[in-house]
Amino acid sequence: MALGSLSKKKGSKSSKGPPKKKQKGDLFTEKRPEKADLSDDSDVSNEEVEELENFDEDSGSELLSGDVDPLADDFLQGSDDFYVIWFDLEENSGSDSAAGSDGSDSDSEVSDIERKSRALDERRAREEKDAEDELQTNIAEESDEFWLPTEEELEAEANRPPDLQNLQRRIQEIVRVLSNFKDLRQEGAKRKDYIEQLKMDLSSYYGYNDFLIGVLIEMFPVNELLELINAFEKPRPICLRTNTLKARRRDLAEVLLKRGVNLDPLSKWSKVGLVVYDSQVPIGATPEYMAGLYMLQSANSFLPVMALAPQEKERIVDMAAAPGGKTTYVAALMKNTGIIYANEMKEPRLKSLTANLNRMGVTNTIVCNYDGRELPKVLGLNSVDRVLLDAPCSGTGVISKDESVKTSKSLEDIEKSAQLQKQLILNAIDMVDANSKSGGYIVYSTCSMMIAENEAVVDYALKKRNVKVVPCGLDFGRPGYTRFREYRFHPSLDKTRRFYPHVHNMDGFFVAKLKKVSNSLPTAAAAEAVQSTEQAPLSSEKDVESVEEAPLSSVEDAVEGSVRPSKEDSNKKNNPGRIKREHQNGNGAPKPAADKRRERKFPFRKEVPRRTEIIKAREEKRQALRGTKRKGEGSK
């Protein structure tokens, strides 16, 4: 229809012909200022302009046909122009460009075309710009839309049942904001506010308690935190370990595949591991399992044993052995030579330990039921080659196996575990013989991610015993923290390894390998260190009594506290201790020790007169004051 009317128009146009066109050309050039005028003018003209522009959408034919008003002279002309342009557009885009626009081939025609095409381009540009602006305003509105919920909103939310989708959306938004905080932050909102809100949302969406979420937020950047938490929601794949005492991995894999188990080798770092994707038969009840050809074990349990690297004919202690996965791995690596002491404190777990040992065909193991802290007394100090301590911990790395950890762990639990672990690791170190030909290693591992249970414990061991951290040989893990918030650890702690579910696809884990450097305990060098307000451990050759007294006096020295005459006696008693210590320091000759002794005594002697001097001085002052008082009174 439009075309029809157009043709009408065209007809009329053509009657007018070139002059019209010329006019149009002029018109067109004038159009600009006209249009500008139009736009500057009143609303009516604006409307006209808009209508003009809207002609694209409307079927302008109706308007056109009804349109002989002189009113809209400009209008018409404009529409003419419009239509001409449109027409031109069509014609230009159409196949037959020969007709129509080139109806009158004149030079002005070319410039007309140029002008028209320019107009087209400009209109297109304008539209694009408008579209972009719209987009911009939309985006700007979106980011502005995310504001932190106010207190009233939070209260309202607390009263309603939690809206999971809303929470999830808010979590994503906050993570986005925090990742580009400068640009996307809300006015007046501090980073802390966002993090607080994120904590609350995470704990309610995923079911964590405040403590655990707080710790995790401190340890990881926000993006990684989300990945970690999502990884905790899913279980890790089931792994099994071939028992090399009885079978080879390839043969076992064949047999299991025949039974209908879908499996693959675990990773390139393990020659005995297999990962099970799915299985038609219960993987823990196949005849092969019962015959002891493999053991169901998570991948992270391979790591401490690989780090320990037990050799044949060594003496090994496994301090927390149940249910026996690691112990049997150690025995397999040692090929049933040497001797393993497998210790487990909890009685109910002993059954599974012995059953597994027997099932896997391990013959070089002695199982005992002691508290790990008593083991050195039973087995003797400095008596074994290697110790494996897979310490009891809070279990924050295995949340995917046990969801109750999310809510049940608090700061006291962590601290209690850390306390126990520190004691255990010292006992473990004491059992190892530093001079053993092939060993002298301790491996400490936990399935926790807390720094207080991992790096802090190893650091404590470094301070208290003559050990050093060595590389564990597990290079695909992340190095442990050497500093974290206000803690500063020994720099060698970067040789320990941490494993995370979202990075390594195994449960959270920590492994540290220590080498015992010497059997003697660290000496006065440690005591003089500023930090040690604890007892300075002295060598075991000394009496117990003097041990207790020497540290006491060292504490008092440090404090420069009370001066008692008995102090000198205790000093005298301890001087032999001090001499011995300095002997061990390697000072050798007793003379410098004696000088030191004398030097140390001098300050005390000086102090005593000082004190009495002070007392005298005070007395004098008081008397002086009384004297002045009396004088004053007297004068009064």
Added chain:
Amino acid sequence: MRPLDEAETTVVFEKLLKFTGNNLKNIVESPAHEGPDPNPGRYCFRLQKNRVYYVSEALVKRATNISRKNLVAMGTCVGRFTHGGKFHLTVQCLGLLAANAKHKVWLKPTSEMSFLYGNHVLKGGLGRITDGIQPGDGVVVFSMSDVPLGFGNAAKSTQDCRKLDPNGIVVHHQSDIGEYLRMEDDL
């Protein structure tokens, strides 16, 4: 932990003899490879909490400083004495028996699981059988892939087995590896 006295030793050896026959001396006299010492000692039997353990001497020496209350297991458990004084072999000695067994029976794959549930070996499930079995002999049961599954008492001699109908019992079940799962607490 104490060594077995005379009576106990005879009982244990009798039971073992049923399964191993002449190979018993292998069990008693084989050199041990456990222990950190370069000289391998031998194996010996020790009694701890009514259980008899087959341990190498090196281990025994080192287990002496563990107090009686706290020592749980050593080496391989061979069997246990019941309250009434009888001695039963348990499944944990299967490895030992299988290596030195005189009489063996191989099961068809279809009847493996049945034996592992504790049922007796029927003629229909029999794959192979060694010659010279007398009724009452100790027999070690294997799967066709030579994986030891358990042990038991022969019910019939090899000759008679051939004439049996498919549902006849060939081997009375005594112990099998399924017990690791079924009776973990009782082991």
